[in-house]
Amino acid sequence: MKPITLEACANSPQSAMEAQKxxxxxxxxxxxxxxxxxxxxxxxxxxxxxxxxxxxxxxxxPRGGDFLYSDIEFETMKQDIHHCGKxxxxxxxxxxxxxxxxxxxxxxxxxVNLARQYGMSITFHRAFDRANDLFQALEDIIELGCDRILTxxxxxxxxxxxxxxxxxxxxxxxxxxxxxxxxxxxxNIYELVKVTGLKEFHGxxxxxxxxxxxxxxxxxxxxxxxxLLQTNAxxxxxxxxxxxxx
Numbered sequence: 001m002k003p004i005t006l007e008a009c010a011n012s013p014q015s016a017m018e019a020q021k022x023x024x025x026x027x028x029x030x031x032x033x034x035x036x037x038x039x040x041x042x043x044x045x046x047x048x049x050x051x052x053x054x055x056x057x058x059x060x061x062p063r064g065g066d067f068l069y070s071d072i073e074f075e076t077m078k079q080d081i082h083h084c085g086k087x088x089x090x091x092x093x094x095x096x097x098x099x100x101x102x103x104x105x106x107x108x109x110x111x112v113n114l115a116r117q118y119g120m121s122i123t124f125h126r127a128f129d130r131a132n133d134l135f136q137a138l139e140d141i142i143e144l145g146c147d148r149i150l151t152x153x154x155x156x157x158x159x160x161x162x163x164x165x166x167x168x169x170x171x172x173x174x175x176x177x178x179x180x181x182x183x184x185x186x187x188n189i190y191e192l193v194k195v196t197g198l199k200e201f202h203g204x205x206x207x208x209x210x211x212x213x214x215x216x217x218x219x220x221x222x223x224x225x226x227x228l229l230q231t232n233a234x235x236x237x238x239x240x241x242x243x244x245x246x
Contacts, residue, residue, distance in 0.1 A: 022236025035064030085118025095127030157183025
């Protein structure tokens, strides 16, 4: 039986290195995790590729908010896929919806074909959870030729959507990987595996670290400004261990 694997959502090259240290097999590199993740700077992508040996996937999302994009935003997404391909990323992560909540087959297909030119894998991200019919969306995404779907089962967190995730895995029947993500911790992954039968999962597994500034301005003393969130290798390791206790 193959071990259950972890993809770590990393917000920096340092977080990516911590994910690798903890045993993740893949990193999804994102900026602005507070907005659900946006495309990081090319410099961040290139530096991460330089520093890690595990798989590197990069999110292709020009902004926060919904997943209905303007023509300019769509062109930006295509340019970013070119950048990722040239930077030797292993995969890209994206998702585009129509205004009625269905999967935009035309635009997603263009992005899939572009990514394949560079031999990159494709993950359809949590735009999936905003689709008007998850089970039809699953079939549409399989038809597009994507490799996996990142999903919380249409709920805010994967533990909340566990029953739906189980049904999605059953419907997929090995045609595509269903990768739960959203609100997964090293403490709740065991139960999620039991309920869903997942084979891979996704999470940031971050801790808050105090910055190294010695001088802190009394006018700008907000704690958040002097701390940073970074992937914690020990949390990654523990999550993988707990997932594989089944």
